[in-house]
Amino acid sequence: MYKFAHISDCHLGSNRDPFLRNLEMNAFNYAMDECIKRKVDFIIVTGDLFHSNIPDLGVVNSAVKKMNEVVNQNIPIYVIYGSHDYSPNETSIVDILSSAGLFKKVVHGEVEEEKLKLDFFTNPKTGVKIVGISARRLGLEKKYFEMLDRESLEKEPGFKIFAFHSGITELKPKHLGRMESIPISYLPKGFNYYAGGHIHQCTRRKFEDYGLIAYPGTLFAGYPRDLEDNARGEKRGFLIISFDNEIDKIEFVEIPGPEYYLLEYDATGKNSAKVRDDLIAKVGEIPAEEKIVLLKVGGEMSGGNTSDIDFIKIRNILQQKGALYVSINRHSLTTKEYETVRPMGEDIGEVERNLFKENIGAVKVSIEALKGENGAKLATELLTVLRQNQKAGETKKDYESRVLKQSVNLLKLEEAFK
């Protein structure tokens, strides 16, 4: 009997706070150590190993050290890009580590007569055949699926794994309703295992004509929303699949995490003074010691201003009570007195996407790519490029030309800037 580990959405480098960053790396180290301990034959990482294409080098260094330990035990690591560690016009750290031989990208293929032909990679020890489609920014991999030559993949004999980084419509959790996804019919049939990434909750189901489709979910938290899910009891970890000619057993390996406390407060219909007093009284009662405390305040207040609520004081109270980390989410808190301020989403990314979507109609342009949904997507991507910080050691001039180059590439304006 052989076994492999399926890990996904590690999002290394996503947390800026040093305490959370430490937990993030610990979760990854724990997963790697378990793979060694349990003597898996190989590991497959289905995207978003890192949170960005060029993550903080300290984070990369820690991750490389750990993966090197794994590889030195003769456990190869196979990787595809996720939506975060892929960049359309920049080299990704995934490319660099793959060039260095630390792990192998398992996406190989070419387009012939408008058909995407993929080549299987065979793991030498187990004979398992692996093929996959990496993510592209904002769900563009859909096009690749539409071009995919499924027939030749379906004909291939042997134990087969299909790796991908996309939501599957039939498996999508409810709260991701608006997330782009592909229907299950886009996948080639008859694989033994469909190794998915992108959905951050552990989800698995067998579909007729297909094998098992599984998402291990994130190892810790790539987004604030994941932390909330952790507080609600979501278990984090990865999957180990035992098999010979067929899958014998699937085990979810849980990664131990810290304790959480989530306080959700609905301010609807209350004035700001009431909300302030309520919140101070409530946080005073929270058993915050040794816990990650998440405070989520939303709703439309009947009067007063959101700035009347002293969130700094609230945070201080929780820190004095010994909270390990305090996160306050008030993106959906508004007040009737300021009509222009409306809740637009649960986190900054969602607020931005929704703002662009809603306002794109008011922009008068003749270029098709800048209109409607596509225009809104492009604007979101451009914002990501523009908000990059200057890197340590990078001159201002290099920084400016890097951001300009990426923006020009994104907008396909190379000609105009020659």
Ligand SMILES: [Mn+2]
């Ligand atoms: Mn992800």
